[in-house]
Each structure stands twice: as C-alpha cells, then as structure tokens.
Amino acid sequence: MHPKAIDWIIMGTYFAFVLGIGAALKRSMRTSTDFFLSGRAMPAWIAGLAFISANLGAQEVIGMAASGAKYGMVTSQFYWVGAIPAMVFLGVFMMPFYYGSRARSVPEYLKLRFDEKTRGLNAITFAVMTVFSSGISLYALALLLRLLLGWDFNTSVALSALIVLVYIFLGGLTSAIYNEVLQFFLIVFGFAPLVLIGLKDVGGWQGLIAGLHTVARSRGFEPNAWLSTWGVMGSPRDNPMGVDWFSMAMGLGFVLSFGYWCTDFLVVQRALAADSMDSARRTPLIAAVPKMLFPFLVILPGMIAIAATVHGGASGLALPRKADGQLNYDMVVPLMLGRYFPNGMLGLGLTALMASFMTGMAGNVTAFNTVWTYDIYQAYIRRDASDAHYLTVGRLATVVGIALSVAAAYLANRFSNIMDLLQLLFAFVNAPLFATFLLGMFWKRASGHGAFAGLLAGTLAAAVHHGLTLPVGRTTGIKGGWIAVLHLYPSQMAQNFWTAIYAFAVCFIVTVLVSLLTQPRPEQDLVGLVYSLTPRERSTARRWYRRPAVLGACVLAAAVALNVMFW
Amino acid sequence: MGLDIRIPMGALFSLLGALLAGYGLIGGQALARRSLGINIDLWWGLLLLAFGASMLLLAWRARRRH
Numbered sequence: 001m002h003p004k005a006i007d008w009i010i011m012g013t014y015f016a017f018v019l020g021i022g023a024a025l026k027r028s029m030r031t032s033t034d035f036f037l038s039g040r041a042m043p044a045w046i047a048g049l050a051f052i053s054a055n056l057g058a059q060e061v062i063g064m065a066a067s068g069a070k071y072g073m074v075t076s077q078f079y080w081v082g083a084i085p086a087m088v089f090l091g092v093f094m095m096p097f098y099y100g101s102r103a104r105s106v107p108e109y110l111k112l113r114f115d116e117k118t119r120g121l122n123a124i125t126f127a128v129m130t131v132f133s134s135g136i137s138l139y140a141l142a143l144l145l146r147l148l149l150g151w152d153f154n155t156s157v158a159l160s161a162l163i164v165l166v167y168i169f170l171g172g173l174t175s176a177i178y179n180e181v182l183q184f185f186l187i188v189f190g191f192a193p194l195v196l197i198g199l200k201d202v203g204g205w206q207g208l209i210a211g212l213h214t215v216a217r218s219r220g221f222e223p224n225a226w227l228s229t230w231g232v233m234g235s236p237r238d239n240p241m242g243v244d245w246f247s248m249a250m251g252l253g254f255v256l257s258f259g260y261w262c263t264d265f266l267v268v269q270r271a272l273a274a275d276s277m278d279s280a281r282r283t284p285l286i287a288a289v290p291k292m293l294f295p296f297l298v299i300l301p302g303m304i305a306i307a308a309t310v311h312g313g314a315s316g317l318a319l320p321r322k323a324d325g326q327l328n329y330d331m332v333v334p335l336m337l338g339r340y341f342p343n344g345m346l347g348l349g350l351t352a353l354m355a356s357f358m359t360g361m362a363g364n365v366t367a368f369n370t371v372w373t374y375d376i377y378q379a380y381i382r383r384d385a386s387d388a389h390y391l392t393v394g395r396l397a398t399v400v401g402i403a404l405s406v407a408a409a410y411l412a413n414r415f416s417n418i419m420d421l422l423q424l425l426f427a428f429v430n431a432p433l434f435a436t437f438l439l440g441m442f443w444k445r446a447s448g449h450g451a452f453a454g455l456l457a458g459t460l461a462a463a464v465h466h467g468l469t470l471p472v473g474r475t476t477g478i479k480g481g482w483i484a485v486l487h488l489y490p491s492q493m494a495q496n497f498w499t500a501i502y503a504f505a506v507c508f509i510v511t512v513l514v515s516l517l518t519q520p521r522p523e524q525d526l527v528g529l530v531y532s533l534t535p536r537e538r539s540t541a542r543r544w545y546r547r548p549a550v551l552g553a554c555v556l557a558a559a560v561a562l563n564v565m566f567w
Numbered sequence: 568m569g570l571d572i573r574i575p576m577g578a579l580f581s582l583l584g585a586l587l588a589g590y591g592l593i594g595g596q597a598l599a600r601r602s603l604g605i606n607i608d609l610w611w612g613l614l615l616l617a618f619g620a621s622m623l624l625l626a627w628r629a630r631r632r633h
Contacts, residue, residue, distance in 0.1 A: 006586065013582055028570070200603050342608060344590040345607050
C-alpha cells in the first residue's frame, strides 16, 4: 500500500475536524450532566447514529468481513437475529425504565432497582472491562498501522491516544457522540465502494453466487452453504459455522444479543443522552434501520474475497495464507483496500478504518469516566461534593482511563494470551446479565439478594460450562475443557452460544429462588422501575411514524423480511 | 447544544468530496486502473460533495427558522 500526498491530506483534514469539534464544544461543558450525558439534549437521530457507531469499532468491521469469508451469509444472523430484535426490545420495553428513572448509568439503575452490592459488582466489572476493551482497540489499531503504513507501535499508540484524549477531555460525551456520527458516515462512504468494485471484480451478483457455490463445494458442503441462513442450520454439519438453529436462536438471538444491546452502558449511554423520553426510545429503533443493512457493507466484502480467492476474479485478488497454511481471513479489508482503491479513495478508506478504531476507544472511555465518577467515586469515595468537583473528577478519569488503555495496549502487545483470557472472563461476567435485568424490570418480587446471588451463580455457571466442554479439534486450556472434557461442540461458536444459554438459565433460576426466600422491596420504592408498577409510557409524538411502538413494529417486520429473503 | 453537528459534518464531507473529485479529474483514467476502470475518485468525490452540501443546506434552513 502506497499512500501519497492526497491520502495524507484527507486523513489530516478529518483529524483536524475531530479536534476542532472538541474545541468548539468546550464552552458548552458547564455541568457534569453536560459532560457525562450531553446535558440530555441530543435529538433522536444523532443519538441513534452514535448508538450503532459506538459498537461499530474497527474490530467489528474487520471481524465481520473475516466471518463473511469464513462462514458466509450465516454471519448476517448477528444482525438480523441478534441485534435487531434486542434493539427493538430496548427501545419499546426497557427504555421507559432507564430514562424514566433518571438513572445516569446502567449500574445506577441496578442500585435504584436492587441494592448497593448489585450496583457495585456491575460497576466495577464494567469499569475494568471498558478499560481493557479500549486498550485492545488501541493495540489492534497500532498493529494495523504497522502492517499497512509501516508505522512504529509506540508512535501509533501515542498519536491515537492523544487525539482521543483531547477531544473527550474538551467536549465530553457530546464530542464522542458527534465524532461517532461523523464516523458512521465515513464508514459508509469509505466501504461502499469496496463492495461495488468487489462485485464488479467477481462478475456481479450472479458471479458472486457462482463463486460461493464453488467455495461451498470445495469445502464439502451443499452449494448454497455460503448463501443461506436458516436453510443450512438444520444440523451443525450443514453450515460452516457449525451451529444449529436452536443454539443460534436462543444463544445468539436471545441471551447474547439482548445481554449486550439492552444492558451494556456503552450503547445505552447514547440513548440516555437523548432530549426526551420519546427520543430516548426512538434512539435504538432509528439505529436499527442502518444496522439492518450493515451486512451488505461489512459482511459482503468477506464473501466477495473468498469467492475471488477460490473461484477467481478479474483482478486476481486472493487472500494471503498464514504460516500454518490457513487462509488469513483478517486480511479481507486491508487487502481489498490496497487492491481496489486508487490514491485518494485509499486515503478515505484508511481514514474510515482509523476513525472506527478511535471511536471504538472513545466510546469505552466515555462509558468508563461516567461509571467511575457516578457509580464508584460518588458512591464509595466522596458522596456529597459539588457538581463542579464531579466534573473535574470526570475529566481526570478521562486522562486516567486513557493512560490505563495505553498500558493495556502494551500488555496486549507483550502477552497476547492475557487478552484472550480477559475476554473470556468478561464473557463469563456478561453472559447472565440479561436475566437480572429482565427479572428486575418485569417481576416486582425480584430482590437485591436474589439479583446478586443470580449474577454470581450465572458467572460461575458460564465458567464451569466452559471448563467442561471443548470445540472439536482444540486443545484443552483457553478454549475450554480445563476441568474435564465432558462434551465436544462442533465449533467454538456453538460452545459460546451454549455457555451463554447455561449462564442465563442458572442466573434466572437462582435469582427467582433466592428472591422468593428473601424480603422484596416495598412496592412504593419500585414505581418507575418495574413494569407492573409504572404507568404506561404514552408517546407524545403527533406523527404516527414517530411513535416508538409503531416504529419498532416496522423495524421488526423489515428484519423478518430479510430473514425470509436470505433463508 | 451550542453546535449544530450538520455544519462541521457538511463542511468536512464537502471538503473531502472536492479533494477527491479534483484528484480524480486530474488523475483521469490512469488512476482508474486499480478500481477496474471506474474513476472512483471522481464519482465518489462528487457524491460526497453532494452529501456535504445537502447537510449544510439543512443546517442553514434550520437556523433560518429560528
């Protein structure tokens, strides 16, 4: 890849705007609510675009393209079965409690609904997790810059961390959200041509289908294995992902997706910044519309790349192999950028990639500084300080959060196993969360002791399940089976889905049992926090398409249509 | 909120669009060899320019209404 002056100018222009927006917003950061929640003044469309963008880090872009090559169309289930129903549920059913309770964070909702220890557990694990996720973003960006541009690791880390630091320090959450909106359009504009040129390369849509038939046959599957979703999920042997329809629908569609989209403060924070209850509820619903189309932007490149590699294309594009002879799927995006984009477009594509790494990092940092300041510092260290004091603490937390991310990036660079281990631990902690929120919001009898015990039991169940099972062909250790191997899964994905299903079920059952044995909270304390004790939220929107329930139904119908079209 | 996001966004994409389109226009077909004969810089630059300009237009209209 050989960037020229025009590419550097494009990158430089973008980063000048990023820093400029931070500087322009500095004046409007007067209170801690401005800094942590954008003064609750965001219109729904901005919050909505930031909502998807915060999740669309570059690991997601690169990872989804890699999965598209590895597993084909089945990957789109992460969107059409996973994300969309969960986002609709969040907007229609859960947002009234998050926004209506005036909680400033997800852990704070747990404190209002349950008790201090449940909040503490969630706040501390979340804070640790965000710092490491942000560090992993930084590490991955530095690796990519070394690969593409030959930059030195230290320079990449320092430069990216500095840019993110400056714009959050100055403009807080507003700055992060504005940059996420910019990044959303940058990703769309930077990647769409990749798909257009790629399709031309493999001979259009028909050529792609023919190519993917060849891919499937060469791997010993039915010809449509790379093009179907539910149709090849009768048995794990019929699809390259090695999962069946039940674990897909329950594990990914229900437990993992609802657990992430409905409880992760990183995304929920964007909706809490909205200017009214109606806007907050519309935030995930508006986000769902482009999210539904993202498979064509991020998964299709991978499918094009594998078709070109196996079946051949006009330009001779072919994925490189790793040292062990396996195709290097992570190279899909960098390879296509370098192959298809002339100078100019190359600059735009690289900017989109770098921007998505940085917003991925910034999203974690803004969630971290809020949870640290409101749920840890204000809860346990200094309870009754002035608002100006908490604003200063938030700014300092931003600096510390970024310093810790840099440390985590270096840690990842030295010991990549540590990062795998941490991500595994985070998965254990996250897996049962949705059961706690579901019971908390819809069952008034659920008690604080019940929630706390359920969370611990669910996390433990996830760890034990992982310790007792192993994907076929893997060695025991980080991939599982570290207690004993009782069951073999056809793939790691299937193992992940089942770990989540067990964690959810155990958390649900333990929360119910312990709640029944302990005192519930008095009902008057739960008004606004539990479904049955809260007056129904009536939309004040005058136009029908602005009402959350109507919008949610339309989004779901569209997701069903996509499932059927690519059955 | 102090700052209408559509202003910086419109300005950024207009500028990037103009840069790309200009580069594509000068580079001509020699540039298009990589992108399989499509002068992507030119056409995509024009698209970005149109997007940026419409953002600026929306921001300007919103400001006039106040």
